[in-house]
Amino acid sequence: RLFVGTWNVGGKSPHDGLNLKDWLRSPSPSDVYVLGFQEIVPLNAGNVLGPEDSGPATKWLSLIRQALTNLSGAAGDDGSKNPTKPRYRLMVSKQMVGIFLCVWVRADLNEHISNLKVSCVGRGIMGYLGNKKEGDEVRRNSDVCEILKKTRFNNHSYGDSLSPETILDHDNIVWLGDLNYRLATTHVETCELLERNDWEALLEKDQWQLKLEQKAGRIFSGWEEGSIHFAPTYKYLIDSDYYVAQACKSKDKLRIPAWCDRILWKGEALKQQWYIRGESKFSDHRPVSSSFVVNVRAKESNVKKKLVKSSSSCRKPSSRFCPTKSSPSTILPGVAKIQAEELLVIPATAGPRLSFCRPVH
Template sequence: MTASTSLIADLCIYLLTWNVGTHSPRDLPLASLLALNGTTNCPDNQLPDIYVIGMQEVSTKQVLNIFQDDPWILKFASTLSEHEYVKVHSKQLQGILITMFAQHKHIPHMKDIETEETRTGLGGLWGNKGAVSIRLSLYGTGAVFVCSHLAAHDKKLNERIEDYHQIVDNHKYHVSGYRRIFDHDFVFWLGDLNFRLTGDMSAWDVRSAVEHGRYEELLKLDELVLMRETGNAFSLLEEQLPTFAPTFKFIEGSNEYDIKRRPAWCDRILHRVQANSYPAITLSAQQLSYQSNMEYTLSDHKPVSATFSYKIEANNLTYTDEELHEMTHGAASTVSNVSVLGFITIIVFNAVFQF
């Protein structure tokens, strides 16, 4: 017993979402995108402990090969392996992709890893829209990361709401106590959610408001903000409101809006924490940043990132994360498979790039 708070885990997690419009990464430099150039928002400007990268409209033309990941995963792995990150897991549904990388020291503290997918395109028959996710026990707590691509276009709000509810209803896991997304202690949801602006402002008017920095005025018309307020969708999640320009729709190769569509904050990152689920344990996820990266002009969307401080604290008790795992996931939980998967990934990756 101790008379003060003990820290079970204090992680910095970097989340990134980007609709790449079917483009391949080719020779695209990723240092700025991954905050590897000295610009991280983690405490003391340290590199993140974990990266979770969600992508939409990844090209599906590549012939599937069990020995090789999608070119985007290989590109991220190439960049992050130089900083000693290992791939934890990934999941792809047609053009929707989620990948997790972590520093080696965290691998033993990741267990019960599962992935899931939900198709919402064509009434649930097609995976051009929908979601993929990775869930795991992270230092004993249940964490899930969801990447989704919801129905597009201005007049499709009801379809977006329906997509959200289909994902929540159909995403199911096998770990006791964490069968569904919102059973988890930590939920992070990112992606091209495709929410637009209500009302009848023209594309010209929206662009003018953006150019004059009237973001607060526009966000009052934002469908996602309104849906969270009314409880129609995403109401269980929190979002730090964007202080950056709408990330859609740009002329590819530029920072100029394509006014065939009204600019909108399509690309978003939300989160939820069940802070006091366990006796004497406090969970928190303080958001440290939320930004877009205008430097990247590959597609008609700008990438969006967020950084979170992920903390697990024990009040007046000393817990190990193994003991917390017993409390949250039960003694019968499966043995971690991440270290095997991660280090096999490194071996295969290195073998591929030696030729």
């Protein structure tokens, strides 16, 4: 099981008491957590041109570690209660000014993860400052094309073939972040639809959902996104449930609400289970998360070990993964579950290649 989350935190450094439980919630703990942040530092000249400020990233990692430990019941690798031995390990993290990505893996799966690589492509002014102009979807589409074209991973021998060199060379890809697509509608019409909670009508105005560029074959051709059944994630008043558009009378500061924060994917091995937003009021964006079941192939030696373990486990009537006994389906309230059954995923060094992409906008 793969958990993917994205959150634009508006240049604010987290405080020690910030609770991430709402964002990281799921019916059961996942095997892998991929968490992406935008604007973990203010996007000013000092942060762009000066030395990188890693302080906020360190705080976020500490909060994530604490949250994941609590999700897993503070259990050690052997199942014993041991708060000093977290169940999840940080596999890789990377900061690029305000962009921050980290990947956490269940500790007992650590040995099966290999060939981790990171590649950065800067976009915007000077390759760092973002393109935030409302209505400038052409520039954002151009950024996507440049990221796909310029991202390179050093390849090496990977079984009988070479490891993937580009993003699209991977079998399965997840694209997450503040994509900054807006609503092609007026302020008045948007407010009316917001009052009625008519997300379906609003989505008809969404630049991504319109898929004009996608249909023309110019951007995100072949990519998928789950159905959206939640309110626009931007732009809120801080510590409030009200959008800026509902409270601001100045046209200069007006921001029409939109689903800026998105999670897309490409690949047959990825099966989305749910797609939701969190309700933390820490930022002017609401966090977004999604869960996937990923089918991967294991090396023969690992398969034998797992088969022996599974065979032994299935002798116990309470075994969760015993194929002769079905488990009740558990879902989040109000969330449509796309895949009903729960699969046992065996991560390994062989099998489909997986790539996580964070756009720099």
